[in-house]
Amino acid sequence: MSDFTIDDALALRVEEGFHLSDVDPSETPGFEGDSDELDEAFHSFNDLLDEEQEKLFANGRKHPETTGGILLVLQGMDTSGKGGVIRHVVRQLDPQGVHTVGFGRPTEEEAAHDFLWRVEKHLPGPGLISVFDRSHYEDVLVQRVNALAPPEEIERRYGAIVDFESRAAANGITIIKVMLHISRAFQKKNLMERLERPDKHWKYDPGDLEDRAKWERYQAAYQIALERTSTDDAPWYCVPGDNKKYARMVVKALIADALKSMELEWPEADFDPEEEKKRLKKS
Amino acid sequence: MSDFTIDDALALRVEEGFHLSDVDPSETPGFEGDSDELDEAFHSFNDLLDEEQEKLFANGRKHPETTGGILLVLQGMDTSGKGGVIRHVVRQLDPQGVHTVGFGRPTEEEAAHDFLWRVEKHLPGPGLISVFDRSHYEDVLVQRVNALAPPEEIERRYGAIVDFESRAAANGITIIKVMLHISRAFQKKNLMERLERPDKHWKYDPGDLEDRAKWERYQAAYQIALERTSTDDAPWYCVPGDNKKYARMVVKALIADALKSMELEWPEADFDPEEEKKRLKKS
Numbered sequence: 001m002s003d004f005t006i007d008d009a010l011a012l013r014v015e016e017g018f019h020l021s022d023v024d025p026s027e028t029p030g031f032e033g034d035s036d037e038l039d040e041a042f043h044s045f046n047d048l049l050d051e052e053q054e055k056l057f058a059n060g061r062k063h064p065e066t067t068g069g070i071l072l073v074l075q076g077m078d079t080s081g082k083g084g085v086i087r088h089v090v091r092q093l094d095p096q097g098v099h100t101v102g103f104g105r106p107t108e109e110e111a112a113h114d115f116l117w118r119v120e121k122h123l124p125g126p127g128l129i130s131v132f133d134r135s136h137y138e139d140v141l142v143q144r145v146n147a148l149a150p151p152e153e154i155e156r157r158y159g160a161i162v163d164f165e166s167r168a169a170a171n172g173i174t175i176i177k178v179m180l181h182i183s184r185a186f187q188k189k190n191l192m193e194r195l196e197r198p199d200k201h202w203k204y205d206p207g208d209l210e211d212r213a214k215w216e217r218y219q220a221a222y223q224i225a226l227e228r229t230s231t232d233d234a235p236w237y238c239v240p241g242d243n244k245k246y247a248r249m250v251v252k253a254l255i256a257d258a259l260k261s262m263e264l265e266w267p268e269a270d271f272d273p274e275e276e277k278k279r280l281k282k283s
Numbered sequence: 284m285s286d287f288t289i290d291d292a293l294a295l296r297v298e299e300g301f302h303l304s305d306v307d308p309s310e311t312p313g314f315e316g317d318s319d320e321l322d323e324a325f326h327s328f329n330d331l332l333d334e335e336q337e338k339l340f341a342n343g344r345k346h347p348e349t350t351g352g353i354l355l356v357l358q359g360m361d362t363s364g365k366g367g368v369i370r371h372v373v374r375q376l377d378p379q380g381v382h383t384v385g386f387g388r389p390t391e392e393e394a395a396h397d398f399l400w401r402v403e404k405h406l407p408g409p410g411l412i413s414v415f416d417r418s419h420y421e422d423v424l425v426q427r428v429n430a431l432a433p434p435e436e437i438e439r440r441y442g443a444i445v446d447f448e449s450r451a452a453a454n455g456i457t458i459i460k461v462m463l464h465i466s467r468a469f470q471k472k473n474l475m476e477r478l479e480r481p482d483k484h485w486k487y488d489p490g491d492l493e494d495r496a497k498w499e500r501y502q503a504a505y506q507i508a509l510e511r512t513s514t515d516d517a518p519w520y521c522v523p524g525d526n527k528k529y530a531r532m533v534v535k536a537l538i539a540d541a542l543k544s545m546e547l548e549w550p551e552a553d554f555d556p557e558e559e560k561k562r563l564k565k566s
Contacts (some may be wrong), residue, residue, distance in 0.1 A: 054482075058485040058486075061485060062485050083379060086377070086378050086379050087377050087379070090378045091374060091375075091376075091378055092374075093374075093378075094369070094370050095369050095370070095373045095374055095376075095378065095381060095383045095414070096366060096369050096370070096416065098378060098383075100378045100379055100381075102379065131378070188563065188566070191563050192560065192563060195556050195559050195560050195563065196560075198549055198552075199337075201549065201550065201551070201552040201556065202341040202342075202344060202345050202549065202550045203341075204552070204554070206554050206559060206562075209559075209562055209563060209566050212566050213566060266481055266482045266484065266485065267484065267485045268484070269481075269484040269487070271487070271489050273478050273479075273484065276478050276487070276489060276492075277475065277478050277479075279489075280471065280474050280478065280492060283471070283492050283495050283496060
């Protein structure tokens with residue numbers, strides 16, 4: 001029986017003095033055990049998630065003015081497991097209350113707007129959970145590494161992101177930002193698997209190797225993004241990702257924490273249940 | 284071991300000469316067995332769903348011009364189990380490829396447009412599955428029963444819906460329309476449960492009893508909608524709903540059929556895998 005707890009997940013938070021290079025992608029902080037125990041720990045959060053997400057959704061319906069939402073941002077290098085988190089963790093949630101968005105290369109229309117424009121419209125409404133597969137952070141990651149915007153514009157964006165996220169938090173959105181941190185060797189293994197299996201070819205892009213060649217520059221860009229935008233309103237969690245099941249369990253625990261912290265109650269009836277029972281019996 | 288098959292689900296299709304009153308909501312056509320066997324049959328479609336949905340999503344990514352989508356429309360009286368289908372069946376799908384939309388009372392902006400306006404923008408893109416919890420059919424159901432639009436406008440809508448759906452089909456969208464057909468007695472039981480359990484109060488609305496009082500008029504409106512809009516492009520399935528697990532299994536089988544009928548293959552590599560392996564090894 002594993003004793004991995006929500007606190008173990010919260011301990012992965014990016015705090016002052018954080019160095020990405022101190023995080024070993026192959027470790028599983030807070031968890032010791034075999035693959036079966038990992039499965040067990042993974043599922044141990046299911047009941048909490050089920051009940052609390054339904055409460056959140058219910059409150060969003062009945063009291064939209066006072067109910068918040070949750071935003072989960074997933075970032076990481078190619079093959080870091082963002083899709084797997086969605087397939088295995090987000091699937092645990094009731095689809096009625098979840099909105100998943102992938103952010104690829106900006107379209108022409110998107111590129112014509114401020115970089116936050118395309119993101120803002122996908123913020124979660126009352127009672128809902130939005131999941132971003134990549135996000136506005138690409139605008140300070142791939143865009144920084146490849147100098148796709150002038151340096152002063154990149155610089156401006158860190159502050160713009162902090163402001164944007166703190167406005168969202170003030171509007172009741174709980175923000176969880178996860179960097180799935182894998183090793184360069186693990187990426188090689190994953191890319192090789194994509195090349196060896198015809199059912200995975202569609203996930204491979206020859207351009208992935210260009211990004212891979214810039215590994216250190218990406219790590220440096222992540223370091224800057226994490227240290228400059230991990231705030232109380234919108235903390236980053238740097239999750240070791242070489243053990244995919246471990247990373248998924250951590251993300252699940254972080255969602256569980258966000259839901260639990262809302263201390264939700266079932267909405268009170270805005271009718272008299274006894275009176276309605278009488279009406280129903282006669283109906 | 285149950286032998287419920289996709290063909291059993293397809294047999295519930297609304298054909299010429301269909302009468303809603305001939306369908307017994309408590310029956311489970313094509314299935315005989317206990318609750319455990321029903322669970323087993325329910326899960327028997329999982330592998331097909333997993334693999335074929337991923338193929339659909341993959342093709343949507345690589346070949347958006349030639350890849351279709353799936354639209355699942357869920358209709359039914361209050362407590363007929365639409366939410367349960369989403370929670371139990373749609374959850375089986377990868378959230379990356381699914382978009383769930385609930386259609387409530389039209390907003391002021393929506394009401395100012397043609398009734399199909401708010402629906403059209405949620406049609407599935409390439410490789411995606413949209414699920415409608417209620418839909419444009421409310422505009423010929425609740426609106427007909429309560430005379431919320433002039434009779435000639437209601438009349439116009441049946442043809443407009445058929446045109447709209449056949450255009451969507453021509454654009455590659457496979458449409459599955461499901462009416463979850465429950466009995467009036469089953470609804471009473473469900474509503475009572477909502478009144479008895481504080482964690483279900485949020486789902487209850489005193490107005491539900493007004494709709495319940497108009498049961499026969501709703502059934503008549505369903506009869507007209509089903510017979511006038513069940514087409515080869517967009518067939519209706521009338522699914523007995525008093526056994527919720529049975530109804531969910533049927534919907535799952537219908538999605539499985541839609542995916543299977545697409546005869547999808549994994550997208551072919553648009554690169555030379557052997558060449559890329561060499562590049563990767565050196566990287």
